[in-house]
Amino acid sequence: MSLADVYRLRIRGIYATALTKLALDWGFKVVQPTEKIAKRLAIDRDVSPPDATVKDHESKTGIVVVGKCEVVEAFLERLSQYADPFIARARAGVKEVFAGRAVGEAAVEGPGGEVYEVPSRYVLTPGSVGVYTVAKPPIGPHRGVAVPEIVVDGEYLELNTTGRVTYSEHIPPEDRLRLRILAESRLRQYATLGLRFKSSARYADEEALAREAESLYQELLALSKGGAPGEVLRRGSCLAIALFDKWGKERLDDARASVVPTARGHHALRAQGIGRCVDLLDYVGGDVYEKAAEYLAKGEVAIYHVKPWGDVVKMRGESIGVRGGVLVVKRLLKPGGVLDGIGVEIGRGYYALTCIPRGAWYVVHTYYTPDGRPVGTYINLNTEPEWGRRVYYIDLLVDKAVTQQEEKILDLEEFKKYTAFFPRRLKDPLAHAPAGRPQCTENGLVDISGR
Incomplete structure (x- = not known):
């Protein structure tokens, strides 16, 4: 008996074409497809109730899978083999x-x-x-x-x-x-x-x-x-969150491209909320992702810091521009509280310069007083950032804090606690840490080692 005889999936959202193609290849039966998906993949319009539903996560950088536990697990097992996402499973069932x-x-x-x-x-x-x-x-x-x-x-x-x-x-x-x-x-x-x-x-x-x-x-x-x-x-129904980094989205691009014309970076661009503009890029074809992402990363920028279990921390700032392959964003800080890992109280007029390198696995935040004096740097280790008016990355939980007095590694215990959520490729976050003592400036990243 094949999976299609037992397991029925309903799939919605920006990953629907890719995931529907994969689900069919893996032997699932897709029910209640949208009219567009049914036509695109030549699926009969079966309106049976699903055993599990796949839909967008609120961040648009992943999906939520909810339904009968054996169906959820069967889908996640195959998805892990193909796209190697972060996967966080709930510890109890929905409506248990x-x-x-x-x-x-x-x-x-x-x-x-x-x-x-x-x-x-x-x-x-x-x-x-x-x-x-x-x-x-x-x-x-x-x-x-x-x-x-x-x-x-x-x-x-x-x-x-x-x-x-x-x-x-x-x-x-x-x-x-x-x-x-x-x-x-x-x-x-x-x-x-x-x-x-x-x-x-x-x-x-x-x-x-x-x-x-x-x-x-x-x-x-x-x-x-x-x-x-x-x-x-x-x-209750089992629930899991699967989050895709840039590599995982590229794998889904490949799956979609086997069905319809798909520009490189399609799913990363769909997460930017630019709608039919992505359809136009798919139609035109060509390798335009990096230029499109850089164009979108102008003016006001929202940084989506996504935790492996799906929490989204949003930081807003103003793009200063791209400096040597690094997107620099200026963020005003709210007075009160203490800078995490730095130990400095945030005063009125304090701001951060955030450097987001293309192709690296970290983001560098350097904090400044109103007169432009740096007071410390926080290095967040994360998946390769995706540029745009929304900058996406998934937090690898381990961070580094650098001041004139010391350099320390933070949150190793938190990483160890949630390492089961991580893809096979990313079990050693510190391997992705930058060398030296980086500092974010308006001109990009500089190394202050030896000062």
Whole structure:
């Protein structure tokens, strides 16, 4: 039996063409494709509900995969072999239902001793035991979020205890009207409890929706009896984040190019949010990526510092220009606080010059007083930066701080803690550190060794 007989994927976002081509090659069945993708890859319009969904990560430099655990893992295994991305797996399932014990007024302890935050709209009695559903699973260094509600998730519907009827944002108005009428008639007893129509509900007939609603209702009744503290009462959907560095995106460019004309750097440029301009570059052809990226990196620039587990730290500044293959960005610093690793308090008028070398695996931030005196340099080790009006790189977690007094390596323990998230190619971040004592200036990078 092939994967296509078992595993159904729904794929959306800026990587859809490449990932759909790969998924089909790997033996998955792609369902609910967009009209463009279906035509482009000659896929039959199968509207079956998916076993897992692949969609853009908020940073646009990767994807989120969520669904049945065996399907998520099968897809990630093949993706790892092809594009070798960073992969962060959540430590609990989405909408996992468990029996938990309140540990304070805004937290609950769940399976394995994992502590979840509980939104402030709920009032907990410390020590009390209840049934909770994971609203946001824990990933990386972050706690998850759980609510003292019961949610049971099916293929078309979600039954819950919120007392509201809601709809997926992907259900168009004409289908939403039909489903609303159904919720107010045949499904009324479930709607008064709490009902959410998932995006696949638009393709289901009335009988299928009614059968699933009754099945979920019976399951919800059983879950309401609770269990021992820490017991998983219902498994949730597995969730993972896969992030692509420049090399990984180039691999996806190759996959896309086997289907339609694709300019080098297609996916890196799509992440810049320039829409149909990328389609034009694909059509024209030629190697224009580096020139296009440099052109985009003018004026105001946003630096997307992406953590291996998907957090995005955005830094905004003004591009000074390209100096010897280095993009220089000036950033004004907010007064207050202390410069990380440097130990200097940030005063009014302090600023940073950030040097982003093309082809290197680091970014250099040098901090200055209002009169232009450097007070220290922070070297961030990361994947090869992608230039543009959005500068992208994925943090390798290990950094270096350089002052006149000392030079030190930072965050080695954090790297060791999350090394399992890293691609096979990037298990030794310090191998990518620059030599000497680099400093970022308006004229680019200089080495201040020996001063």
